Amino acid sequence: EEAGEHVLEVEVSLPELAELLGEELRLPAIRPRGREAVLSDVRRYRxxxxxxxxxxxxxxxxxxxxxxxxxxxxxxxxxxxxxxxxxxxxxxxxxxxAEVPQSNAAVIYMMDVSGSMGTEQKEIVRIEAFWIDTWLRSQYRNIEVRYIVHDAAAREVDRHSFFHLRESGGTKISSAYELCSRIVEERYSPMEWNVYPFHFSDGDNWSGGDTRTCMELLREKLLPRVNVFCYGQVKSAYGSGQFKVDLDDELGDDGRVLTSEIPDREGILPSIRTFLGTGR
Structure with a gap:
């Protein structure tokens, strides 16, 4: 008779998880920008x-x-x-x-919820978003998180809806970028906020014309106001994967644009390393 598996359950705090993530991925500390980017001394149990x-x-x-x-x-x-x-x-x-930045960060998640993004793709996004949140909360005192879903149109939703909504329509990515840029312009001045948009989709888009609109929105409205713009392409059985190809071709030389391919759950940590490994 084989011995059973013995498991020791130990509670781990979010700061400890962030520290473990930083060690595992060798993430550099973030250097905040803006006039609020001052350091304060705080006591941490490290x-x-x-x-x-x-x-x-x-x-x-x-x-x-x-x-x-x-x-x-x-x-x-x-x-x-x-x-x-x-x-x-x-x-x-x-x-x-420990020196902790007293600056503000805004995290804006965008996700394609059209029919081609299934339950597994959304679970991958949920796991990656958890680790992104955990790391950024260890780097900033004040964080606001916003959620945008899109198919042919975009709208802001709460966290639960973000990970559970599923629509049957097509995909128009520019609708999400337009809404994101409007939120950033109205609420998050780059002088006071460090802005992190993360977009996840399977790479399908309405048309080449809409992809060109996306590139214009990024160049003219989003990139001048954000620390980095992160696009994660989650593999699905129905997604073409074309949007990442176009994004890399158009803006791959811009250090503020970071893209990753996430073929499955094993691709989550490499994707996080790509997004958070710049220290910006």
């Missing part, structure tokens, strides 16, 4: 020490230290995987002074 109050005990690090010790001592039995921390194994969180 250091580890051997002593401290029980309320600050780091259970995951304590468990890891105990496991390492038992393996070194030869007392760890894989057939009976019991890890018993001793007092000397205990590790505690300790604060240190």
């Amino acid at each position: 250091s580890i020490r051997r002593t401290g109050p029980e309320s600050l005990r780091h259970f995951r690090r304590t468990f890891r230290t105990a496991l390492r010790r038992q393996i070194a001592e030869g007392t760890y039995e894989p057939d009976r995987p019991v890890v018993v921390p001793r007092r000397e194994d205990r590790r505690y969180r300790s604060w240190r002074i």
Whole structure:
């Protein structure tokens, strides 16, 4: 009879997740822009020490230290995987002074919800958006998130609707870019806000003429006001993938335009590295 799988459940905070993501993808700290881009000193629990109050005990690090010790001592039995921390194994969180930008960030997600974007494509976008949010919230004090869906027309929705709506119409990407540029112009001055539009689709668009309209909107209205513009193309059974080709041809030399292909869930982390790896 085979031994069952033993799982240790450990709560991990969002700042810890952001730190793990940054380490895994080697993401640089973001340098905010705008007149609000000043640094303030804050205390963050990012250091580890051997002593401290029980309320600050780091259970995951304590468990890891105990496991390492038992393996070194030869007392760890894989057939009976019991890890018993001793007092000397205990590790505690300790604060240190960290510089945190006091600037503002606006994150605007856009997604094609036409018939070709199915449940799996939306789940990929949801997972990627979670990690993007987690990282950006670790870099900025104040973040506002907006959601735009589009098929042949665009509209702003709440977060739940963003990930669950599905329409049957065609796709007109320029409608999303027009709405996004209007929101940015009315609400998010580049002097005070760091703006991050993220657009996800399967690459289908209404026509070549609408794609040209998209390029004009990017050049004239969006790119002058944003830190970066990120386009993630999620593979679907029905999407042509043409929009990324056109975007790379037209604006691939502009460092503010970042594009990625996301063939499946394994493509999420490389896509995030592309989008957040510039430090802008």
